Amino acid sequence: MLEHGGNLRDAALRFGRSDWLDLSTGINPAWYPVPQLAAQAWHRLPESDPALAEAACAFYGAPSMLPVAGTQAAIQSLPRLRAPSRVVVAAPSYAEHAHHWAQHGHAMRQISYAELDGALAQADVLVICNPNNPTGATVPASDLLRWHEQLAARGGWLVVDEAFGDTDGGNSIAAHTHLPGLIVLRSIGKFFGLAGLRLGFVAANGEILKPLADMLGPWSISGPAQQIAIAALRDHAWQEQTRRQLRDSGQRLRSLLAVHGITSHGTDLFQWWPEARPEQFHEFVARHGIWVRLFTQAARGIRLGLPPDEMGWQRLRTAVEQWSKEKR
Incomplete structure (x- = not known):
């Protein structure tokens, strides 16, 4: 680990x-100050509340989002949704990305931010943190969308981890995730200070979100976590x-x-x-x-x-x- x-x-x-x-x-x-929870939150099976995804879409500006048990759940699962591919992970980066893409038969390389443009032609998947964790480096949204267009033309993916993007959303590309092969990860843990909630979101189109939801299975987000997150996401x-x-x-x-x-x-x-x-x-x-x-x-x-x-x-x-x- x-x-x-x-x-x-x-x-x-x-x-x-x-x-x-x-x-x-x-x-x-x-x-975020946790509100008082409804009593049944601890008793009922946590079926998905559509209000959570709606609140997330409104806050992050994405057309469609899947709640997940922290972005870690998506980081571990996304590599399993693709056949063996050529994967480039921007480096330095949050280490879990490279760790999981290196498994499941993928050919994974870590490439510096400065060399990403040149490495794109030899990649099927590009994974990048924006802003970067740990350096804080950012890539303009225009560059990300250009890279995505090149990848999508050959059935590739661009995965952008925006977990630290809530304080300045100027470079977010979540609004474009209706496009094929564009995946954006967001987290409740950082800006809202609720890491213990274990809740994040994946923005993408249905061709990615549906198999990801099937893989993660039912009841992946607790009832209390859903209630707290809805309140936080709506509290402008x-x-x-x-x-x-x-x-x-x-x-x-x-x-x-x-x-x-x-x-x-x-x-x-x-x-x-x-x-x-x-x-x-x-x-x-x-x-x-x-x-x-x-x-x-x-x-x-x-x-x-x-x-x-x-x-x-x-x-x-x-x-x-x-x-x-x-x-x-």
Whole structure:
């Protein structure tokens, strides 16, 4: 099983402390306030509520969406819906994409973002995170749609993971997913801060959504998760306020790092930089009770999310300041 952020049990075992400031996931620390649930949500089998897909389509601007048990469920299932294909996964990227496309008989290659245009002619499927996780890099929607047109002409797919796209939807191509072979993944976990809900959405046309739904089977989304998500997706006032707050917090995080000589990239939810000594930085801040995401391969560097409160901001500032002094 691949390593991911949020693994605080591992942190506690390794460093022997429990007072963690967890910045390892890039999830909104001010999560959506869960409403009171109808009593039968815990009792009835969770048949699909059409209102959930309707609310998702309205929020994401997609013509048709399938609710899934987190985008992870789609990431694991989509490779099983195609015959063996030539697959290009943009790198660096969320590691689960390459991991699952490498199985099920596909010929999978990881290609840097800068080389994607040239690699397209030798691919049947292109998988890309936009914005990228972990670097925050983005690809213009016009480029994605051009790539999709080339792939679709030979029966190929373009899979775009937009899990971190809720703070700035300017590059989303969800509105175009009625087109054959265009698949967009969205997540409730990041912007709404509801990772524990295990809920995401796949936008695509019926030729993809129907076999995917058949593969995932009935009752894949719990009743409580459906009720909570419908409320969150319809709450426009909370969404606008949260976007403003995340914009301010994202700028604050970039500025905090820049003051101490760190040039970072990312989204309003996280920042990443190619730290020269990532293992040492990770160890250093962990000794201060701060858990960040360490990358040691394609995206060698550090990613960290937003502190949840002022005390967390002060802890982070102190640790980064001390790291900066130690480097000198």
